Amino acid sequence: MATVARPAAAGTGPRAGGEVTTSSPAPVRRGSRLRRRRSLVAWGFAAPFVVLFLVFMAWPVVSSLFMAVTDIKSRDLRSPFAVNFVGLQNVVTVLTDTTFHKAALNTLYFVVVGVPLTMGVALAIAVALNTGITRAAAFFRVSYYMPVVTSIVAVAVVWRFLYRPDNGLINEVLGWFGIQGPDWLGSTTWAMPSLIAMAVWRSMGTLVVIFLAGLQSVPKALHEAAALDGANAWQRLTRVTLPSIRPTILFGGVITGIGFLQFFEEPFVMTQGGPLNSTLSVSYLIYNQFGFGNYGVAAAMAYVLFLAIVLLTVVQFRLLGDRDETGTGRRRSIRALLRGSRPAAVGAPAMAPGPADSPSDPAGRRDTEVPA
Amino acid sequence: MRSSTRVTVAALAAVTLVTTAACGRSDSPGTTAPTQGAAVSEGPATGEVTVWAMGTEGEKLGEFAKAFSEENPDATIKVTAIPWDAAHDKIANAIAGNQVPDVSMIGTTWMGEFAATGALDVTPEAVDDDAFFDGAWDSTEVDDVSYGVPWYVETRVLYVDTDLAEKAGVPATPSTWDELKATAKGLQDAGAQWGINLQPGQTGAWQTFLPFAWEAGAEIYDDGEFHFDTPEFVEALTYYQSFFEEKLAPTQLPQGALEPDFVDGKIGSFVSGPWHIGILQETGGDGFMDGVTLAPMPQGKEKASFIGGSNLAVFKDAKNRDAAWKFVQWLSEPETQAAWYQEVSDLPAVESAWQQGDLADDERLKVFGEQMTTAQAPPAVPTWEQVAAVIDTELEKVCKSGEDPAAAAKAIQQQAESIGTGL
Numbered sequence: 001m002a003t004v005a006r007p008a009a010a011g012t013g014p015r016a017g018g019e020v021t022t023s024s025p026a027p028v029r030r031g032s033r034l035r036r037r038r039s040l041v042a043w044g045f046a047a048p049f050v051v052l053f054l055v056f057m058a059w060p061v062v063s064s065l066f067m068a069v070t071d072i073k074s075r076d077l078r079s080p081f082a083v084n085f086v087g088l089q090n091v092v093t094v095l096t097d098t099t100f101h102k103a104a105l106n107t108l109y110f111v112v113v114g115v116p117l118t119m120g121v122a123l124a125i126a127v128a129l130n131t132g133i134t135r136a137a138a139f140f141r142v143s144y145y146m147p148v149v150t151s152i153v154a155v156a157v158v159w160r161f162l163y164r165p166d167n168g169l170i171n172e173v174l175g176w177f178g179i180q181g182p183d184w185l186g187s188t189t190w191a192m193p194s195l196i197a198m199a200v201w202r203s204m205g206t207l208v209v210i211f212l213a214g215l216q217s218v219p220k221a222l223h224e225a226a227a228l229d230g231a232n233a234w235q236r237l238t239r240v241t242l243p244s245i246r247p248t249i250l251f252g253g254v255i256t257g258i259g260f261l262q263f264f265e266e267p268f269v270m271t272q273g274g275p276l277n278s279t280l281s282v283s284y285l286i287y288n289q290f291g292f293g294n295y296g297v298a299a300a301m302a303y304v305l306f307l308a309i310v311l312l313t314v315v316q317f318r319l320l321g322d323r324d325e326t327g328t329g330r331r332r333s334i335r336a337l338l339r340g341s342r343p344a345a346v347g348a349p350a351m352a353p354g355p356a357d358s359p360s361d362p363a364g365r366r367d368t369e370v371p372a
Numbered sequence: 373m374r375s376s377t378r379v380t381v382a383a384l385a386a387v388t389l390v391t392t393a394a395c396g397r398s399d400s401p402g403t404t405a406p407t408q409g410a411a412v413s414e415g416p417a418t419g420e421v422t423v424w425a426m427g428t429e430g431e432k433l434g435e436f437a438k439a440f441s442e443e444n445p446d447a448t449i450k451v452t453a454i455p456w457d458a459a460h461d462k463i464a465n466a467i468a469g470n471q472v473p474d475v476s477m478i479g480t481t482w483m484g485e486f487a488a489t490g491a492l493d494v495t496p497e498a499v500d501d502d503a504f505f506d507g508a509w510d511s512t513e514v515d516d517v518s519y520g521v522p523w524y525v526e527t528r529v530l531y532v533d534t535d536l537a538e539k540a541g542v543p544a545t546p547s548t549w550d551e552l553k554a555t556a557k558g559l560q561d562a563g564a565q566w567g568i569n570l571q572p573g574q575t576g577a578w579q580t581f582l583p584f585a586w587e588a589g590a591e592i593y594d595d596g597e598f599h600f601d602t603p604e605f606v607e608a609l610t611y612y613q614s615f616f617e618e619k620l621a622p623t624q625l626p627q628g629a630l631e632p633d634f635v636d637g638k639i640g641s642f643v644s645g646p647w648h649i650g651i652l653q654e655t656g657g658d659g660f661m662d663g664v665t666l667a668p669m670p671q672g673k674e675k676a677s678f679i680g681g682s683n684l685a686v687f688k689d690a691k692n693r694d695a696a697w698k699f700v701q702w703l704s705e706p707e708t709q710a711a712w713y714q715e716v717s718d719l720p721a722v723e724s725a726w727q728q729g730d731l732a733d734d735e736r737l738k739v740f741g742e743q744m745t746t747a748q749a750p751p752a753v754p755t756w757e758q759v760a761a762v763i764d765t766e767l768e769k770v771c772k773s774g775e776d777p778a779a780a781a782k783a784i785q786q787q788a789e790s791i792g793t794g795l
């Protein structure tokens with residue numbers, strides 16, 4: 001954008017300056033020509049990226065926006081522009097749809113229970129791997145990461161066997177204690193918890209790795225100092241370790257939240273959204289709507305989900321983001337992440353910032369007061 | 373930074389506005405589709421015909437079509453096999469990108485949707501619709517215009533465990549609704565855990581349920597409108613529900629449990645299509661089918677069953693339209709249909725093909741052939757898949773949580789109305 005404006009501004013230069021010095025317009029013009037050529041060359045170098053970006057990133061986004069505000073359906077495939085503009089009608093349709101309400105509640109249930117559970121389990125494992133287990137630590141790390149790299153289709157077959165009502169492993173084990181286990185996937189009460197358990201198992205591996213990296217950056221000196229002051233193991237965990245890795249926890253919460261809101265694969269392979277839509281998620285509903293050819297409504301639904309993800313992320317930043325005594329400090333951290341200027345915050349929270357770290361930002365130093 | 377974000381947002385908004393401003397439906401009545409297809413030229417077919425087919429058909433058709441090339445030396449048939457899972461999207465993308473094959477196999481329930489895009493060629497008059505089963509031909513018609521030709525069909529019948537039925541002293545071929553109930557009860561009393569398996573909701577359950585509605589005399593679609601909220605439809609829902617309330621049918625059968633349970637005698641009977649003959653032979657071993665009776669669907673006020681299968685359609689933008697239709701017509705000849713049955717066991721959509729070879733002699737197949745004459749196709753409207761999903765959901769409520777059938781019928785009607793026919 002800036003390169004377009006600059007030659008125009010330069011073009012007025014000779015005329016304005018012409019009255020004062022008529023003898024030297026040439027250098028200015030040559031300069032502007034040079035500059036224009038340079039910017040053209042620059043755009044030429046950037047062209048491969050710009051073209052790829054426009055075609056594969058910008059165009060799909062624009063098309064989906066376009067779909068979301070028109071009444072496009074599968075019958076319009078041959079002439080996608082011959083459709084009517086309907087504004088926010090699709091969004092209204094989505095928000096008044098009872099099936100969507102059901103799916104939204106299911107997704108909320110999944111996120112509210114699933115995200116803290118995944119993080120809690122992952123954190124416990126990471127702490128255990130970091131402190132307790134020293135033998136065969138690599139083996140355990142690989143084991144916990146395995147579910148992440150395993151195909152969901154293969155995993156689903158195994159989990160369906162586990163959950164079988166008559167001869168599934170879970171109910172067999174429960175049977176030893178005289179408990180008659182429910183039909184896990186066939187019950188409206190238990191289907192969702194079953195899927196949450198599977199999702200926790202499937203997604204904790206990544207978090208364990210991230211938390212381990214965070215834990216290893218907590219300085220031993222802090223622990224030693226706390227121990228000298230008479231803090232027991234639990235106090236050291238809650239007062240030293242956890243505050244030190246709060247940015248890591250935030251990062252883990254954000255990526256897990258984003259992943260869990262887009263909850264799709266588990267019901268798709270395990271329950272097809274049933275029984276009685278009790279495991280139907282918003283993503284699954286979007287998938288179905290696209291399948292039915294309601295492209296407009298489906299796209300609008302996707303944008304509603306997108307907004308929900310943004311909202312959840314903002315909430316997480318509010319809750320877990322850098323905490324200051326002043327209210328402004330919290331907001332700053334969100335902006336900082338959006339600006340992408342503080343990637344170090346995730347990895348090394350305990351390091352003292354250099355003086356040049358954020359000169360324009362006096363609040364920056366407060367962030368690191370936590371471990372003290 | 374901030375200003376460039378603003379510029380991006382403004383640009384996005386501008387592009388969206390420009391594109392939406394340029395759109396709008398053309399509502400002029402002059403664009404209505406022709407009701408009669410253009411004639412196909414005389415003489416042998418020439419040139420290359422590209423064909424898309426799914427599943428086994430896609431694998432075997434290429435070899436099978438060599439016979440056509442022998443009759444028409446100047447024509448070559450190029451078959452592309454596509455997996456069923458990807459087929460719907462692939463055809464939709466082909467239509468959107470205007471890169472269509474000449475001929476494609478199309479699932480019967482997709483006809484409404486693809487015909488509505490205007491991408492399919494109207495069936496030429498030369499095709500004789502009387503040669504096909506009525507239900508099969510109906511599946512090609514969208515808004516009374518035919519957009520293809522039935523290729524193969526399948527229909528649903530009752531599979532009954534003969535030994536159990538004899539032990540219980542109930543007919544293995546129940547002919548009325550009451551007898552079906554009695555048979556299911558008898559099978560259960562004779563030792564089966566469940567007398568019958570009827571799909572209690574979830575994807576595709578409507579295919580098992582709708583035959584009962586048709587038998588009760590329900591006309592679910594007529595003249596551009598859905599009619600689910602009728603006494604006949606409620607009657608069928610009530611009857612279907614009674615199997616679950618009387619604990620004759622399982623409300624929750626784990627995936628893949630039906631066949632082993634039927635072989636073990638835990639399930640006395642079930643409703644399914646011809647593919648289950650092969651599956652049962654595989655699960656129960658050779659000779660197992662000798663102990664199974666295939667019975668036509670028991671009669672309500674009328675006889676009915678579900679008809680499924682696939683049609684063949686020629687695209688409007690086909691590069692080689694005439695040869696494409698000639699190939700389709702060749703595939704619909706009774707001899708070709710019978711030969712195709714020998715190749716892949718697809719049941720012929722052409723009635724007269726049933727009078728030759730195995731099709732005429734095999735007792736089990738006869739049941740399917742007989743059932744086919746009364747089988748019905750669901751309404752071929754573009755939104756059918758979505759309406760069917762609504763039926764699946766409501767049916768599940770009726771079967772599993774005891775919802776009032778009348779309320780379910782109302783709910784289906786109301787949702788179907790808001791979905792519309794899409795025509």
